[in-house]
Amino acid sequence: xxxxxxxxxxxxxxxxxxxxxxxxxxxxxxxxxxxxxxxxxxxxxxxxxxxxxxxxxxxxxxxxxxxxxxxxxxxxxxxxxxxxxxxxxxxxxxxxxxxxxxxxxxxxxxxxxxxxxxxxxxxxxxxxxxxxxxxxxxxxxxxxxxxxxxxxxxxxxxxxxxxxxxxxxxxxxxxxxxxxxxxxxxxxxxxxxxxxxxxxxxxxxxxxxxxxxxxxxxxxxxxxxxxxxxxxxxxxxxxxxxxxxxxxxxxxxxxxxxxxxxxxxxxxxxxxxxxxxxxxxxxxxxxxxxxxxxxxxxxxxxxxxxxxxxxxxxxxx
Amino acid sequence: xxxxxxxxxxxxxxxxxxxxxxxxxxxxxxxxxxxxxxxxxxxxxxxxxxxxxxxxxxxxxxxxxxxxxxxxxxxxxxxxxxxxxxxxxxxxxxxxxxxxxxxxxxxxxxxxxxxxxxxxxxxxxxxxxxxxxxxxxxxxxxxxxxxxxxxxxxxxxxxxxxxxxxxxxxxxxxxxxxxxxxxxxxxxxxxxxxxxxxxxxxxxxxxxxxxxxxxxxxxxxxxxxxxxxxxxxxxxxxxxxxxxxxxxxxxxxxxxxxxxxxxxxxxxxxxxxxxxxxxxxxxxxxxxxxxxxxxxxxxxxxxxxxxxxxxxxxxxx
Numbered sequence: 001x002x003x004x005x006x007x008x009x010x011x012x013x014x015x016x017x018x019x020x021x022x023x024x025x026x027x028x029x030x031x032x033x034x035x036x037x038x039x040x041x042x043x044x045x046x047x048x049x050x051x052x053x054x055x056x057x058x059x060x061x062x063x064x065x066x067x068x069x070x071x072x073x074x075x076x077x078x079x080x081x082x083x084x085x086x087x088x089x090x091x092x093x094x095x096x097x098x099x100x101x102x103x104x105x106x107x108x109x110x111x112x113x114x115x116x117x118x119x120x121x122x123x124x125x126x127x128x129x130x131x132x133x134x135x136x137x138x139x140x141x142x143x144x145x146x147x148x149x150x151x152x153x154x155x156x157x158x159x160x161x162x163x164x165x166x167x168x169x170x171x172x173x174x175x176x177x178x179x180x181x182x183x184x185x186x187x188x189x190x191x192x193x194x195x196x197x198x199x200x201x202x203x204x205x206x207x208x209x210x211x212x213x214x215x216x217x218x219x220x221x222x223x224x225x226x227x228x229x230x231x232x233x234x235x236x237x238x239x240x241x242x243x244x245x246x247x248x249x250x251x252x253x254x255x256x257x258x259x260x261x262x263x264x265x266x267x268x269x270x271x272x273x274x275x276x277x278x279x280x281x282x283x284x285x286x287x288x289x290x291x292x293x294x295x296x297x298x299x300x301x302x303x304x305x306x307x308x309x310x311x312x313x314x315x316x317x
Numbered sequence: 318x319x320x321x322x323x324x325x326x327x328x329x330x331x332x333x334x335x336x337x338x339x340x341x342x343x344x345x346x347x348x349x350x351x352x353x354x355x356x357x358x359x360x361x362x363x364x365x366x367x368x369x370x371x372x373x374x375x376x377x378x379x380x381x382x383x384x385x386x387x388x389x390x391x392x393x394x395x396x397x398x399x400x401x402x403x404x405x406x407x408x409x410x411x412x413x414x415x416x417x418x419x420x421x422x423x424x425x426x427x428x429x430x431x432x433x434x435x436x437x438x439x440x441x442x443x444x445x446x447x448x449x450x451x452x453x454x455x456x457x458x459x460x461x462x463x464x465x466x467x468x469x470x471x472x473x474x475x476x477x478x479x480x481x482x483x484x485x486x487x488x489x490x491x492x493x494x495x496x497x498x499x500x501x502x503x504x505x506x507x508x509x510x511x512x513x514x515x516x517x518x519x520x521x522x523x524x525x526x527x528x529x530x531x532x533x534x535x536x537x538x539x540x541x542x543x544x545x546x547x548x549x550x551x552x553x554x555x556x557x558x559x560x561x562x563x564x565x566x567x568x569x570x571x572x573x574x575x576x577x578x579x580x581x582x583x584x585x586x587x588x589x590x591x592x593x594x595x596x597x598x599x600x601x602x603x604x605x606x607x608x609x610x611x612x613x614x615x616x617x618x619x620x621x622x623x624x625x626x627x628x629x630x631x632x633x634x
Contacts, residue, residue, distance in 0.1 A: 024341050026363065028365070029365050030365070030431075045589045046343065046588075046589060048345070048346050048347070050589060114347075265626055268591050268626055269591075269626060271363075272362045272363060272367060272590060272591040272592070272622035273589060273590055273591060274585050274586075274589040274590060274591060275589070305589035309582055309585055309586060309629075309631070310631065312626075312629075314626065314627065315632065
């Protein structure tokens with residue numbers, strides 16, 4: 001199993017710098033007072049395509065040889081990875097094929113197309129997705145970039161924490177949401193070398209707590225079809241992300257749906273940033289476990305800002 | 318009539334620097350493509366109390382002598398000036414009295430109180446407000462800080478454009494919303510000396526277009542009771558802000574209610590920042606008058622981010 005190294009992360013950062021933003025770190029005196037902690041928010045929602053996944057996507061796309069690049073890239077995703085990979089491919093001027101369930105929201109399809117991604121629709125089942133993806137890849141020869149279980153992607157996501165440490169001058173802990181584990185793995189990769197004293201903490205929805213249960217059990221547990229407002233965190237761990245989670249994560253906390261929505265609203269109100277529900281899970285966990293974070297310098301990764309403004313979760317909850 | 322000078326603005330910047338944020342400037346490749354202009358957004362919504370008005374408020378509060386400061390400050394406002402003045406007074410540790418109509422939204426009252434401001438309620442009429450304010454000022458001796466027709470406030474607001482020019486390396490035009498004219502006046506004050514070639518453009522709701530009509534007529538026209546979703550822009554010009562508007566503003570554009578809401582949503586979606594309707598008027602005017610801005614380096618001041626998340630304008634429109 002090829003696991004990316006710290007040097008891979010450093011090379012990734014040099015490679016992707018022209019195509020990503022060194023996103024701002026925001027703070028709020030009010031939120032610090034509320035939690036008794038020093039909170040630092042790394043605004044990956046401010047990436048041009050709105051999510052940290054542009055880091056891993058750019059690292060994969062710009063690491064291809066000229067010959068490989070001609071055939072383009074391909075993936076299956078209905079979320080931020082699809083739009084970020086399309087964006088990265090557009091920046092390099094190469095094709096990007098995306099297999100998406102036909103039931104995916106129109107807004108997600110529109111974003112992929114805005115960045116020049118070519119969508120092939122499948123039925124909303126694993127069988128259909130895999131069969132359709134195999135056909136697309138056979139036809140195009142595009143390089144498969146998995147949303148998270150890819151060493152190039154993990155190395156790319158790790159560049160976020162490198163910037164975060166440079167921008168803050170050091171943190172006691174970094175909290176990031178966990179779905180498939182790409183961001184958490186990149187964070188572990190970087191901090192294990194750059195700041196081994198800094199704890200890496202994962203935050204997960206109670207209703208999709210497969211990483212939490214895996215962490216406690218000591219082996220990967222995958223849920224069948226979890227549902228949560230934090231729809232970026234539905235996918236299970238895979239072997240490469242499990243490697244980092246099992247070896248380097250200090251703790252996984254979980255939060256309920258209501259706690260996630262409340263934290264989201266609190267951050268919108270006081271940091272005045274638009275972020276998606278998945279990105280609110282770290283703050284929900286900080287609010288729920290105040291003693292664990294009190295008086296600490298806590299970095300929270302705001303992973304993405306792509307949200308349907310016409311269907312905000314507090315409109316119905 | 319005491320009109321602030323460029324040197325007053327420079328002194329204000331030194332005075333308030335420890336208490337305000339040098340707010341980020343954000344850009345969006347997508348919005349640039351959409352408008353054909355190079356747009357730069359100065360995020361004053363990221364000030365701790367959520368609005369540029371913290372600049373003028375801090376300049377007034379921290380410019381008081383020790384003897385004056387003991388008596389505190391006082392104002393009448395139901396908007397961002399009330400919370401920003403309370404915030405500034407809290408930072409100096411002095412009292413702040415605010416007269417507010419009893420009908421003001423609870424959220425606005427809560428914010429003032431969170432910053433230690435003392436609210437005295439009046440009836441929602443000019444007569445009641447003036448009588449109540451006179452009583453409060455008599456009782457406390459607090460220094461009256463007008464929301465915009467005060468040279469200290471105008472000099473403070475001018476610090477925003479100084480940062481903006483430093484951060485962008487120069488702009489062809491700066492567009493800001495206009496209500497009472499405090500921000501526009503500060504912008505004129507600063508740019509007239511620092512960048513006389515940079516045009517200052519004001520943006521106003523069609524439904525509260527008293528500044529536009531004043532600008533065309535050549536004298537101050539005040540509306541009786543305008544209504545607009547851009548509720549930070551209801552107040553009329555006064556003599557000091559008229560001085561700057563009549564002498565230095567290049568153009569005033571107006572936008573309809575729907576155009577304002579559409580621009581607000583567009584910025585929330587693509588810049589991923591939370592801003593209030595008033596702050597969307599400049600973008601609405603850019604979208605409405607593309608030829609005026611095409612191929613230009615255009616600075617837009619995002620004046621504030623205090624908005625009721627439960628009552629967003631597109632929930633009802």
